[in-house]
Amino acid sequence: MTTTPTTPVGKTDEVDRPVESSPALSLRWRPTLSVPPPRAPEAEPVRWWPLAVALIGALGLAAFVWSEHGAMPATLLVLGLGLGFTLFHSRFGFTSAWRQLLAVGNGTGLRAHAVLLGTTATLFALVIGTGTGLFGNEPGPSAGPIGIALFAGAFLFGIGMQLGGACASGTLFAVGSGQSAILITLFGFIVGSVIYSAAWPLVADLPSVPPVLLSDHVGWGGSWAITIAALVAMVVISRVVQNRRVPPPVGAPPSAQGWARVLRGSWPLIAGALLLAMLGSAVLLVSGGPWGITSAFNLWGAKALQLVGLQPENWAFWTQPGQAEQLAGPVLQDKNSLTNIGIILGAAAAAAAAGTWKVHTGLSWNLVAAGLAGGVLMGIGARLAGGCNIGAYLAGISSGSLHGWLWAVFALAGTWAGLRARSLFGLGVPKPSDSVC
Template sequence: MWQVVGGLVLGLALGYSLQRGGFCMNSAFRSLVFDKDRSLIRAWIVVLVINVIGVNLLTEIGFLSPLVAPLFWPALLVGGFLFGIGMVLAGGCASGTYYRCGRGMLGSTGALIGFAVGTAALDGGGAWIAQRYLRAPTITIEGAEPTLFNLFGLSTPVGRWMLIGALVIAALWYLARAPEQRFVLGWGWRKTGLAVGVLALGAWVISSLTGRHFGLSFTQPTVSVTRFLISGDSSGVSIATWMLLGVPAGAFIAAKIRGEARWSLPEAKTLARQTSAGLAMGAGASIAGGCNIGHSITGIATLSVGSIVGTIAIMLGCWAMTARIYGGNARGTASANGKMQSAVSTVG
């Protein structure tokens, strides 16, 4: 019972924080190339700083034995790129889709249904052969999954923490140079990054108490929920499932308090596009073994080379589809952002 309660409470807090901070990694990744406001990228970097330090410290003292994403590079490149394309057309990443459902955005609900179908179809479903084929070529380092540690031959704690220190210093230097946000709707990037980062690290802690040595994940828990709803199979249900289910509820609470919870139904063609885009997201996440959460937060916390490659592929897919929608002329302009919002019919 404590797993259900603990997972739901953490998920509620995460959904609340995602909604209040408007934390969507589709918007964050897009801003690197197409927008002057990098607030969400800074929030993501804060999340990574907290989790890279926290996860590796907990590993060093023996509390965690984290699972590291494999470097099955064809699957990461193809799946990540497909996921990136899908999240642009869906109007949000996996976590963004879940929390926007909580605030009443029915277009995101359509994307979520597509995401669930896509993940289930590729992960043990009828289209599993594509996943298996693309995951076959896998790179290891002396039989281990590649991380930045074994890639650079850092086998001692001193060497590992020197690398972590260098990465953290570089991140803090970038954050220290950030301009002040002139217009903030909801939480600023510092508060958002701190809240999401602490909760993501908390997910590692409470998951490890159940023998699950992994942090936040949206792809596998979505598969477990889908299988349970379709066939009653509860074998995949874990504490991560309860975390996931808490996210839209937490987002609803945050939106209700702020008067932002309302039903929003897009035009039929937009709803169809978001639903099919969710299908692409789900397929891509299953092929790549993770989404913007499993790879771009949880996986990078372990300094997994596979998760870094997967994240880069997600970014490339995001940028390619954004450029396709923008027509290549709208970098860093307010009109371009308006065009994107119109294209995906989403808010926030």
């Protein structure tokens, strides 16, 4: 049996509200008698206007991209729609999974990560190992150098996740589902990416060693076997930690019943993990590269600067051959931009169909400040590390790259620091009864 995501309807798993104060992060819970979770209440009525806007916008944009840029970009946009739809319904998160592991010892979310990583690693081994690609693209793994930039970037990203209330993928689907607070985090994400590209000459030559890919040493079969063994160990360790700390029980989220649950309800975490693995691997199959998110934020920031008359194209970062080509091209030809836009629209359609789409107002100063600071840290951290929870953690580990595992270790350390840094903004530790997905 799998666990059902437990985020209240109208909230994403990544948004840290409500909170309770805990100056020392001393979350020790006494075991209680086990009682069945309450039956999930019925879902809210469909929000027809937001649903119509999201669907018409998605279909119109897909048709435009197809006519202007071809079938491959349009396909990537459609895959993004599927990713956003899946992220919303499964509330599949990274911020909350690591937070719950460290705060109360609940490893449910981390075990869902293992399913996502193991399934993606299997599909990556099949696609890359056989050289199977569409649109003339040759699929390749995600491998990054190992050094100070990776360690510092992942650590900063971990802090930023807990301050901003969302990871990279969580930011996008939260924005799409109407979570206005996360717009602040997204803005900070873009600002942090721009800061990195402006300061790139200062960090371009930090000490590092070349990437380490298991497939270069033991082939794709051996790489897959080692990755799966490591993930099994991760599952066992998380279970041992959870058994020692006994997290409190949680209730069920509002959800449609029966077949209506597919379009209007919450999904089991495992279902989300499997679908995300398939859709993410389809991005590899279509584009030749793994699913990524944060490089698009850097591009969006540079394009915005150009609109106001500035010239980021003259910065050292954007004069590199690959980066210069990216900046000179249209946003709707950029792989990560297409999937990002698709995630926002897909989550908007899913939230409207579930009856939960709503623009939230009345933000307090501390939530705004924490969201902005967290976004900036994640923007800088993702660029330093060469990826985020998707581009480095998911794609790296699934590719059999050592940098993906090291990113996870340092991001987990950053999560620990980020939980404590919340008190600087007058925020407590999110309640353990919040979503664990």
